[in-house]
Amino acid sequence: YRWHPVSRTVFPERLPEDDKLPAIDVFICTVDPGKEPTFEVMNTVLSAMALDYPAEKLNVYLSDDGGAAVTLHGMREAWRFAKSWLPFCKKYGIKTRCPKAYFSASKDDDDDDSFASSDEFTADRQIIQEKYKDFKDRVMSFGEDSVLEETNSNITGGDHPALIEVIKDNSYEEAPKDEANEIPLLVYVSREKRPSHPHHFKAGALNVLLRVSGVISNSPYLLVLDCDMYCNDPTSARQAMCFHFDPNISSSLAFVQFPQRFHNISKHDIYDSQLRSAFGILWPGLDGLKGPVLSGTGFYIKRNSLYGDSIQKGYNLTDLKDTFGLSNEFINSIRQNYKSNLMSYGSVSSMLLQETRILASCDYPRHTKWGEEVGFLYHSVAEDFFTGFILHCKGWISVYLNPSRPQFLGTSITSLSDLLIQGTRWSSGLVEVGISRFSPLIYGTLRMSFLESLCYAEISLFPLLYCLPLWCFATIPQLCLLNGISLYPKVSSSFFIVFSFIFLSAISKHLYEVLKSAGSINTLVYEQRLWMMKSVSTHTYGSLDAVMKRIGVREASFLPTNKAADEEKLKLYQMGKFDFKTSPMLLVPMVTVIILNMTSIVVGVIRIIVAGKWDSMVVQVLLSSYILVMNSAIIEGMTTRKDNACIPLSVIVPSTVTMETLFAYTLMK
Numbered sequence: 051y052r053w054h055p056v057s058r059t060v061f062p063e064r065l066p067e068d069d070k071l072p073a074i075d076v077f078i079c080t081v082d083p084g085k086e087p088t089f090e091v092m093n094t095v096l097s098a099m100a101l102d103y104p105a106e107k108l109n110v111y112l113s114d115d116g117g118a119a120v121t122l123h124g125m126r127e128a129w130r131f132a133k134s135w136l137p138f139c140k141k142y143g144i145k146t147r148c149p150k151a152y153f154s155a156s157k158d159d160d161d162d163d164s165f166a167s168s169d170e171f172t173a174d175r176q177i178i179q180e181k182y183k184d185f186k187d188r189v190m191s192f193g194e195d196s197v198l199e200e201t202n203s204n205i206t207g208g209d210h211p212a213l214i215e216v217i218k219d220n221s222y223e224e225a226p227k228d229e230a231n232e233i234p235l236l237v238y239v240s241r242e243k244r245p246s247h248p249h250h251f252k253a254g255a256l257n258v259l260l261r262v263s264g265v266i267s268n269s270p271y272l273l274v275l276d277c278d279m280y281c282n283d284p285t286s287a288r289q290a291m292c293f294h295f296d297p298n299i300s301s302s303l304a305f306v307q308f309p310q311r312f313h314n315i316s317k318h319d320i321y322d323s324q325l326r327s328a329f330g331i332l333w334p335g336l337d338g339l340k341g342p343v344l345s346g347t348g349f350y351i352k353r354n355s356l357y358g359d360s361i362q363k364g365y366n367l368t369d370l371k372d373t374f375g376l377s378n379e380f381i382n383s384i385r386q387n388y389k390s391n392l393m394s395y396g397s398v399s400s401m402l403l404q405e406t407r408i409l410a411s412c413d414y415p416r417h418t419k420w421g422e423e424v425g426f427l428y429h430s431v432a433e434d435f436f437t438g439f440i441l442h443c444k445g446w447i448s449v450y451l452n453p454s455r456p457q458f459l460g461t462s463i464t465s466l467s468d469l470l471i472q473g474t475r476w477s478s479g480l481v482e483v484g485i486s487r488f489s490p491l492i493y494g495t496l497r498m499s500f501l502e503s504l505c506y507a508e509i510s511l512f513p514l515l516y517c518l519p520l521w522c523f524a525t526i527p528q529l530c531l532l533n534g535i536s537l538y539p540k541v542s543s544s545f546f547i548v549f550s551f552i553f554l555s556a557i558s559k560h561l562y563e564v565l566k567s568a569g570s571i572n573t574l575v576y577e578q579r580l581w582m583m584k585s586v587s588t589h590t591y592g593s594l595d596a597v598m599k600r601i602g603v604r605e606a607s608f609l610p611t612n613k614a615a616d617e618e619k620l621k622l623y624q625m626g627k628f629d630f631k632t633s634p635m636l637l638v639p640m641v642t643v644i645i646l647n648m649t650s651i652v653v654g655v656i657r658i659i660v661a662g663k664w665d666s667m668v669v670q671v672l673l674s675s676y677i678l679v680m681n682s683a684i685i686e687g688m689t690t691r692k693d694n695a696c697i698p699l700s701v702i703v704p705s706t707v708t709m710e711t712l713f714a715y716t717l718m719k
């Protein structure tokens with residue numbers, strides 16, 4: 051990562067004329083209107099529809115894994131609002147095209163300088179603001195339990211039929227035809243889900259979108275977005291096309307990855323929600339090899355790269371059907387530039403809709419290669435990492451573009467509970483790859499450059515690589531200290547210098563990178579602390595989860611993170627205070643380690659004073675002190691904090707008992 055980092059700039063003005071630009075299908079996934087508020091999802095949809103790209107070449111698909119009426123209703127409202135919003139953005143060259151972000155920004159961030167003082171603009175802005183309010187009210191007032199004609203009341207998130215709707219006007223007033231052409235195609239897709247069929251979470255949803263969009267718009271490029279990742283800069287599509295048009299790389303370029311950036315990062319980013327190291331150090335580093343890791347959201351990918359090798363092998367129909375399933379319409383769509391004749395612009399025939407329902411049924415992919423060889427791959431819950439890894443193994447490359455204005459902005463996690471849910475899922479998904487037959491160490495080394503496979507191996511194994519040694523460092527020297535056993539060289543020994551050098555140089559490197567990526571000393575402390583906290587909780591549970599999945603005693607799961615703003619949690623996050631309201635299972639290991647370190651320091655120091663063994667025990671004392679200083683927030687959470695997000699007794703008691711048992715056991719030995 052550190053050998054050859056790359057940063058890139060683009061010149062979108064050199065792109066060909068609009069009529070020569072390729073079409074783009076935008077895929078947005080949502081699953082749970084409870085955790086992913088519909089209004090926010092619709093803001094993401096609108097920001098994507100408003101991308102600065104020819105409207106007839108932009109098609110926006112929303113996958114609703116929850117099959118929720120509130121989402122379908124929201125889509126219809128979004129479409130209605132888009133008819134005013136998009137022309138407004140275009141007319142005044144608005145840069146922030148996510149309506150919520152636009153209307154909540156203070157006046158001076160507005161980008162419409164040249165119009166700002168014109169009366170026409172002020173009047174238009176007034177009108178659109180009212181429409182926005184109306185749109186918001188209509189979306190918000192539609193209860194989560196309300197139903198629509200198309201969705202009935204007894205469907206649940208995990209059990210519902212396929213429902214696909216091209217959002218149009220018929221349910222509302224008719225719009226003149228030419229006006230409709232100004233607006234990208236908007237499609238609602240809720241795939242069939244049945245408890246008896248594995249649905250493969252987000253990867254499954256994306257594959258349904260691939261099939262459904264294949265027969266509707268079949269654009270050669272796709273933009274994939276999480277439901278909270280709105281487009282913050284309308285130019286991202288053109289920026290990405292600069293690479294897809296670059297004759298030197300375009301034939302082997304699979305995707306252009308933008309970093310995940312977030313609109314709600316606090317000055318005290320105690321959870322490292324900004325993922326500083328990944329997007330600031332590792333991705334540019336990988337870009338100097340063959341390109342960054344696929345990161346789940348904010349990437350422009352070539353549709354064909356996801357169809358695997360089978361399309362290169364010629365067009366043997368039986369092969370294609372074995373791979374892609376039985377739909378003739380879909381197989382036809384694989385032939386480049388093919389567009390369904392069942393579709394004339396803006397109207398989709400009922401036959402085509404019927405076909406899309408088949409493509410979105412849970413039986414369709416059975417006995418095909420979906421998720422195994424084509425589309426987004428199911429092997430890991432970190433579908434993004436694994437799919438990107440396999441693409442790179444096949445020789446595809448990627449590029450990383452990190453312009454100063456964030457192209458996409460999401461909602462970052464702002465509570466320990468979400469950090470632990472997300473961290474455990476990521477660790478599990480990554481380790482799952484690391485210990486499988488696709489392990490980058492072997493599978494990768496045979497297919498990509500040695501350096502690149504090492505990078506992939508590190509990412510896929512880091513939870514395991516951290517949790518094992520950190521558990522050792524957090525317990526063994528301390529238990530030895532308690533028992534008066536010396537582990538490290540004496541201060542007077544020359545090996546002491548070696549140990550200190552390693553420790554200090556590791557911290558200095560970290561400090562250097564933090565400062566280089568505009569962080570501060572606080573950032574260093576937050577990250578060191580998080581590294582320790584995660585290693586004994588999420589990395590440990592995630593790695594265990596992966597091992598259990600590997601031996602078949604556990605099934606994959608994907609708990610989405612919470613994107614609904616919770617005032618109380620947000621306040622704590624902004625103050626840089628931990629919100630310890632999370633499952634005891636995740637807290638107990640951390641608290642146990644802290645209590646062990648506290649005890650060992652007290653008992654150890656007394657022992658040292660009594661026995662006068664400073665020289666041989668001081669490293670252990672320093673190690674424990676370091677751990678305690680870095681994690682003082684946990685000590686504070688256990689002792690002085692009295693708010694309702696402190697560490698509850700129900701965690702402290704079992705942790706103390708565990709610690710005592712451990713201690714008693716070593717004493718007996």
Ligand SMILES: O=c1ccn([C@@H]2O[C@H](COP(=O)(O)OP(=O)(O)O[C@H]3O[C@H](CO)[C@@H](O)[C@H](O)[C@H]3O)[C@@H](O)[C@H]2O)c(=O)[nH]1
Nearest residue numbers: 079080081115251252255276277346347432472608610611
């Ligand atoms: O069964 C599911 C589960 C999730 N999602 C969607 O997947 C996206 C990501 O879920 P989120 O809860 O936001 O997870 P994060 O941990 O924040 O997501 C990161 O990590 C995931 C892999 O673990 C990647 O898929 C994401 O792109 C990446 O942003 C969201 O839009 C969800 O609606 C589905 O569509 N179906």
Ligand SMILES: [Mn+2]
Nearest residue numbers: 276278460611
């Ligand atoms: Mn997310």
